[in-house]
Amino acid sequence: MMEGLKGRIQTVRGAIEPGELGFVLSHEHLFINLLPEAFRSARGEPIIMEKLGSLRRNWASNVENLSLESEEDAVYEMGVFKRMGGGTLVEQTVCGLLQNPQALARVSERTGVNIVAGTGLYSHQYHPPEIAELDESRIAERFVREITEGIEGTGVRAGIIGEIGLSWPVHPDEERVLRAAVRAQRETGASLSIHPGKHHEAPRHAVEVILQEKGDPERCIMCHIERTYFDIEPMVALAETGCCLEFDLFGQEYSYFPTAPIDMPNDAVRINFIMKLIDAGHLERILVSQDICRKIHLTRFGGEGYYYLMEYVLPMMRRKGMSDHEIDALTRGNPARMLAFL
Numbered sequence: 001m002m003e004g005l006k007g008r009i010q011t012v013r014g015a016i017e018p019g020e021l022g023f024v025l026s027h028e029h030l031f032i033n034l035l036p037e038a039f040r041s042a043r044g045e046p047i048i049m050e051k052l053g054s055l056r057r058n059w060a061s062n063v064e065n066l067s068l069e070s071e072e073d074a075v076y077e078m079g080v081f082k083r084m085g086g087g088t089l090v091e092q093t094v095c096g097l098l099q100n101p102q103a104l105a106r107v108s109e110r111t112g113v114n115i116v117a118g119t120g121l122y123s124h125q126y127h128p129p130e131i132a133e134l135d136e137s138r139i140a141e142r143f144v145r146e147i148t149e150g151i152e153g154t155g156v157r158a159g160i161i162g163e164i165g166l167s168w169p170v171h172p173d174e175e176r177v178l179r180a181a182v183r184a185q186r187e188t189g190a191s192l193s194i195h196p197g198k199h200h201e202a203p204r205h206a207v208e209v210i211l212q213e214k215g216d217p218e219r220c221i222m223c224h225i226e227r228t229y230f231d232i233e234p235m236v237a238l239a240e241t242g243c244c245l246e247f248d249l250f251g252q253e254y255s256y257f258p259t260a261p262i263d264m265p266n267d268a269v270r271i272n273f274i275m276k277l278i279d280a281g282h283l284e285r286i287l288v289s290q291d292i293c294r295k296i297h298l299t300r301f302g303g304e305g306y307y308y309l310m311e312y313v314l315p316m317m318r319r320k321g322m323s324d325h326e327i328d329a330l331t332r333g334n335p336a337r338m339l340a341f342l
């Protein structure tokens, strides 16, 4: 059905060849609002230097921090990313998180960065009310339409399904959405990116659902792996199912996780896990990114910016002994394989 897209990647400005991607950040946000709809009118204090330190300790302490809505900020940040050698950004803001596909197309146009947009639904608190009434096939149709025709009638097409948001325990509406996403994955040949609940059983549960729906785990990306598993054994076991493990919180080095009792690793620990996965034979099952989704991540707000991984993490990988071949797999080869339509 997606004949013209086979082997190619669908960006917000049309299809490109895998060789045109360059360096890829596999899981980011340029436009997002992390507040559920009912709370969106809330305004916090302006983000000023005096408040930056406390926001870095607790990113949830000011609602102003929880949205990215400025097109000028996005153009500025993508300009820096491009100048530092960046090629492509996968933007995983989906319905309910205030996605802005037309702005993505303009930012891509103005900066030359390839942007791949997502279709999907985030966790149930963010579902539009009609989702509770729709069955799996109707939800799947919606995802397929956003890939073949455009996101919410804009004509800007999605190139990946996700991030699909799951809680723990999985809400029944979320499970229906996941089943629909697997159907859309099978029908379109796109890959499927899953934000698992914050529980060690969550990723395997999602893989079970994929298998029940006769989906292909090799087309699945499990996001935020480093806040879900804290040991190498479950990581290796998940890689053995065929699914990609995404270490997508690079640069987020705070130890206090405001919304759950999670011991966040730092970047060095993330790289140690990645190297162990490579030793276990799973180089092809690893993706990396920064999941920028709050203002304090932006260079304009004193944050790390989208160039951080290229500039600071890659040298650390080399210093720890990773080869150029391995780094290329994480940042170019694996994303190209996962983004190319089957």
Ligand SMILES: [Zn+2]
Pocket: 027, 028, 029, 092, 163, 291, 293
């Ligand atoms: Zn995300």
